[in-house]
Amino acid sequence: MTISVWRYSHFLLAIVSSLFLLIASVTGVILAMEPITHQAKGYAVTDLNTVSVGTTINALQKKYDEVFELEVEPSGFVKASVLTQDLETKDIYIDPITSEALGEVPERPFIYSFSTNLHRSLFLKTIGRVFVGLISLILCFIAVTGIVLLAKRQGGIKKLFAKVQKEYFEMRYHVVLSRWFFIPILIVAATGVYLSAEKFDLLPKTPLLFEESTSETAAHATGKSFFETTTLNEIRSIAFPFSEDPEEYFQVSLQDKEVKVHQVTGAVVSSAPYPFVTLASRLSLALHTGEGSVLWSIVLLLASASIVFFMYSGFVMTLKRLKNTKKPPISMPDKDRCEYVILVGSETGKTYTFAQSFFNALTHSGKKVYLTELNNYTTFEAARHVIVFTATYGEGEATTNARKFETIFSGVQQPHAITYSVVGFGSLEYPDYCQFAIKVDGLLQMHSNFQPVLPLYKINNSDISDFKNWIKKWSEVMRIPLHVELSEEKKKKLKQLPFKVVKRTELNIDDTFIIHLQPLKKVTFVSGDLLHIFPEGSTISRPYSIAKIEDTLVLSIKKHDMGKASNLLYNLPLETTIHAAIETNKHFHFPKKNNSVILIANGTGIAPFLGMLHENKEVEIHLFWGGRTKASVAIYQQLLDLNLSVQNKLQLYTCFSREDNKEYVQDLVAKHPQLILNSLKNNGCLMLCGSLSMQHGVLETLEVLLASSETLQMDDLLFQEQLKMDCY
Numbered sequence: 060m061t062i063s064v065w066r067y068s069h070f071l072l073a074i075v076s077s078l079f080l081l082i083a084s085v086t087g088v089i090l091a092m093e094p095i096t097h098q099a100k101g102y103a104v105t106d107l108n109t110v111s112v113g114t115t116i117n118a119l120q121k122k123y124d125e126v127f128e129l130e131v132e133p134s135g136f137v138k139a140s141v142l143t144q145d146l147e148t149k150d151i152y153i154d155p156i157t158s159e160a161l162g163e164v165p166e167r168p169f170i171y172s173f174s175t176n177l178h179r180s181l182f183l184k185t186i187g188r189v190f191v192g193l194i195s196l197i198l199c200f201i202a203v204t205g206i207v208l209l210a211k212r213q214g215g216i217k218k219l220f221a222k223v224q225k226e227y228f229e230m231r232y233h234v235v236l237s238r239w240f241f242i243p244i245l246i247v248a249a250t251g252v253y254l255s256a257e258k259f260d261l262l263p264k265t266p267l268l269f270e271e272s273t274s275e276t277a278a279h280a281t282g283k284s285f286f287e288t289t290t291l292n293e294i295r296s297i298a299f300p301f302s303e304d305p306e307e308y309f310q311v312s313l314q315d316k317e318v319k320v321h322q323v324t325g326a327v328v329s330s331a332p333y334p335f336v337t338l339a340s341r342l343s344l345a346l347h348t349g350e351g352s353v354l355w356s357i358v359l360l361l362a363s364a365s366i367v368f369f370m371y372s373g374f375v376m377t378l379k380r381l382k383n384t385k386k387p388p389i390s391m392p393d394k395d396r397c398e399y400v401i402l403v404g405s406e407t408g409k410t411y412t413f414a415q416s417f418f419n420a421l422t423h424s425g426k427k428v429y430l431t432e433l434n435n436y437t438t439f440e441a442a443r444h445v446i447v448f449t450a451t452y453g454e455g456e457a458t459t460n461a462r463k464f465e466t467i468f469s470g471v472q473q474p475h476a477i478t479y480s481v482v483g484f485g486s487l488e489y490p491d492y493c494q495f496a497i498k499v500d501g502l503l504q505m506h507s508n509f510q511p512v513l514p515l516y517k518i519n520n521s522d523i524s525d526f527k528n529w530i531k532k533w534s535e536v537m538r539i540p541l542h543v544e545l546s547e548e549k550k551k552k553l554k555q556l557p558f559k560v561v562k563r564t565e566l567n568i569d570d571t572f573i574i575h576l577q578p579l580k581k582v583t584f585v586s587g588d589l590l591h592i593f594p595e596g597s598t599i600s601r602p603y604s605i606a607k608i609e610d611t612l613v614l615s616i617k618k619h620d621m622g623k624a625s626n627l628l629y630n631l632p633l634e635t636t637i638h639a640a641i642e643t644n645k646h647f648h649f650p651k652k653n654n655s656v657i658l659i660a661n662g663t664g665i666a667p668f669l670g671m672l673h674e675n676k677e678v679e680i681h682l683f684w685g686g687r688t689k690a691s692v693a694i695y696q697q698l699l700d701l702n703l704s705v706q707n708k709l710q711l712y713t714c715f716s717r718e719d720n721k722e723y724v725q726d727l728v729a730k731h732p733q734l735i736l737n738s739l740k741n742n743g744c745l746m747l748c749g750s751l752s753m754q755h756g757v758l759e760t761l762e763v764l765l766a767s768s769e770t771l772q773m774d775d776l777l778f779q780e781q782l783k784m785d786c787y
C-alpha cells in the first residue's frame with residue numbers, strides 16, 4: 060500500500076473521531092489521576108502476603124458487632140463493611156492485623172464520577188456507550204495506521220527508534236511521542252473495545268459452576284483451615300455468613316476462583332473457577348483504569364495527554380501541508396502556448412515551493428512557462444523544454460501527485476522534440492535516495508523524443524544552496540539568466556545583536572582576511588554556528604561560519620569585489636559596532652561522542668575548525684586544508700600555532716593548488732586512505748567545510764575509498780552523523 064493510503068486513513072480516522080476522542084482523552088487524563096490520589100491516602104499499612112485471612116476475620120469479629128463484607132482493593136487497602144457498637148453501618152479502611160479503623164471510605168469526588176460518565180457514555184446513555192466503543196475501535200486503527208506510517212517514514216520497522224529527521228516542533232514530537240506511546244495507546248484502545256463489548260453482552264456468558272470440594276477432608280487431615288492457609292493478597296472480597304447456621308458459608312472471591320468456606324471448620328465446601336471472559340474483563344479493567352498500580356496510572360495519564368498532543372500536532376501538520384501544497388500560479392498561460400513545462404511531484408509541498416520559485420524566475424525572464432503536477436502530464440503543443448522536480452517517498456515511491464506519471468507517459472506523444480532536466484528532491488537518510496527521480500529520468504532517457512540538457516541532479520533535505528547550484532548550471536546551459544528568490548530566505552527571522560570589531564588582519568594573497576568580533580550582549584554560540592551579516596539595501600543575509608575563540612567570534616572572509624557583506628566587514632574600523640545575528644547550526648557542531656575527528660576544508664572553510672581545535676583538546680584530530688599557495692596559510696598561522704602548541708593530538712596536512720604538486724584537498728585525502736577508513740570504522744567523524752566544488756571532489760574521493768570497505772557506506776555515515784558538511 061502506498062504511503063498516501065496510510066496517511067489518508069490515519070487522517071480520516073482522526074477527523075471522524077476527533078471531538079469524541081478529545082473528550083475521551085481529557086477525561087482519561089483526569090481519571091488516571093484517581094488511582095494516584097487514592098494510593099496517596101496511604102491505607103496500605105501491611106504487607107498483605109504476611110497476613111492470614113483468619114487473622115483479619117478474628118480481629119474484625121472481636122471488634123465489631125457484625126461484619127458484612129471484607130474487600131481487598133488492588134491498591135492494597137483493606138476495606139470492611141461493619142456494624143459498630145453504636146449500631147451504625149460503616150464502610151471503613153482497616154489495619155488488617157488489628158482491624159483498627161484507618162479512615163472512612165469517602166464518597167467518590169464529583170470530578171471523577173462526572174468524568175467517568177462522560178468518558179463512558181458522553182451522558183448519552185446507550186447511544187453514548189456505542190459511540191465510545193466505536194471511538195475505541197477507531198483509536199486502535201489510528202494507532203496501527205500511525206505506526207505503519209512511522210515505520211515507512213523511518214525506512215523500515217527495524218529503524219523505528221532510529222534518529223528522527225530534523226523537522227519542526229509539532230512534526231518532530233508527533234513522531235517521537237508516537238514511538239513511546241504506541242503500545243499504551245493500543246492497550247487503552249483495545250481494552251476500551253473489550254469493555255464496551257462486555258457492556259453490550261457481545262461476549263459469551265459462562266455461569267459460575269460450583270463443584271463440591273474434597274478439601275473438607277483435606278483440611279481435617281492437615282488440621283489447617285482455609286482461613287489459616289490463605290493470605291490477604293489472594294483475596295478479592297469475602298461476604299460473611301448472615302447467621303451462625305453452619306449451612307451459611309463465607310463466600311470468598313479469590314483472584315482466579317470463587318469458593319464457599321465452612322464457617323465452623325474453615326474447610327472449602329465448594330469452588331468455581333472464573334471463566335476466561337471474567338478474567339479477561341478484570342484484566343481489561345485494570346489495564347484501562349490503572350487501578351492498583353500508580354506506575355501504570357502515570358503511563359495512562361501520559362498516554363491520554365499524548366493523544367491530545369497528537370490531535371494538536373496532527374492538525375498543525377495538516378495545515379502546513381495544505382498551505383505548502385500551493386495552487387498553480389494564477390497568471391499562467393494556456394498549457395499549449397508554453398515553451399517551458401515544469402512538472403512537479405510533491406507530497407508535503409517543499410518541492411512545490413522550489414518549482415514555483417523556478418517558475419517565477421523563468422517567467423520573469425520573459426519565457427512562457429506552464430507548471431503542473433506529474434500526474435497531469437499530457438500533450439503540450441508548444442513545449443520544447445521539460446523540467447521535472449520530484450520528491451521520493453516510502454521505499455522509492457512516487458508522491459501522490461506523481462504516481463500516475465509512469466503509466467501516462469508512454470501513451471503521450473509530444474509534437475516537438477523536447478530537452479529535459481530532472482531534479483530529484485530526497486533525503487540521504489532514506490535508503491532509496493531520490494529513487495523516483497531516478498526512475499523518471501530513466502523513462503525520459505529511453506524516449507527518443509527527449510534529450511537531456513543536464514544529468515539528473517539530486518538535492519538532499521531541500522538544500523537551498525544545492526538548488527541554486529543547479530539553477531546556475533541550468534541557466535548557463537540554457538543561456539537564460541535567472542534570479543531565483545526562495546521565500547524561506549525572507550522568512551528567516553533572526554535576532555540581530557551588537558558586536559564590536561576587536562581585531563582584523565590585512566588581506567592576504569587570496570584577498571582573505573580574519574576578523575574578531577566581541578558580542579556586546581550575552582549570547583551563547585559554538586564553533587560551527589553561523590553569523591548572519593545584513594548588508595544595507597539587501598534583503599538577504601550572508602552567513603559566515605563561526606570559530607569561537609575565548610568568547611570572541613572569529614570569521615575568515617574572502618573579500619569579493621562586488622561582495623556587499625565581505626566589503627562591509629573589511630571596511631569596519633576597529634572598535635566600531637556591527638549588528639548581526641547568530642544562527643545555531645546544530646548539524647555542524649563538533650561531535651561529542653566520536654573517537655577521532657577528521658576535519659577537511661579549503662580556503663576560508665578552515666574558520667569553524669580553528670575554533671573547534673581550540674575548544675577540543677582531548678580528541679585525536681586530523682586537519683586537512685587546501686589553499687592556493689603557501690602564502691595563503693599566513694593569516695591562519697598564528698591561530699594554528701596556538702592550537703598546535705596546546706593540542707598534541709592534532710595532525711596537520713596541507714596542500715596547495717598553485718604550488719608544489721598543485722594538489723587539491725581531495726587529492727590530499729586520497730593519499731591517506733587507511734587513516735580515513737580506520738577512523739570511520741572506529742566511530743570517527745569526518746567534517747567538511749568550504750566550497751561546494753571541494754565538497755563534491757571530496758565526496759567523490761570518499762566514494763572511491765568506501766568502495767574498498769565492506770562495512771562503510773556513505774548513506775550510513777550521513778545517517779549516523781559521522782559525515783557532516785557545511786559547504787556553500
Ligand SMILES: Cc1cc2nc3c(=O)[nH]c(=O)nc-3n(C[C@H](O)[C@H](O)[C@H](O)COP(=O)(O)O)c2cc1C
Nearest residue numbers: 212405406407408409410450452453485486492493
Ligand atoms: C515518510 C517519508 C518518506 C520518505 N522517503 C524517502 C525516500 O525513500 N527517498 C528519498 O530520497 N527521500 C525520502 N523522503 C524525503 C523527501 O523526499 C524529502 O523530504 C522531500 O524534500 C520532500 O518533498 P515534498 O515536501 O515536496 O514532498 C521521505 C520523507 C518522508 C517524510
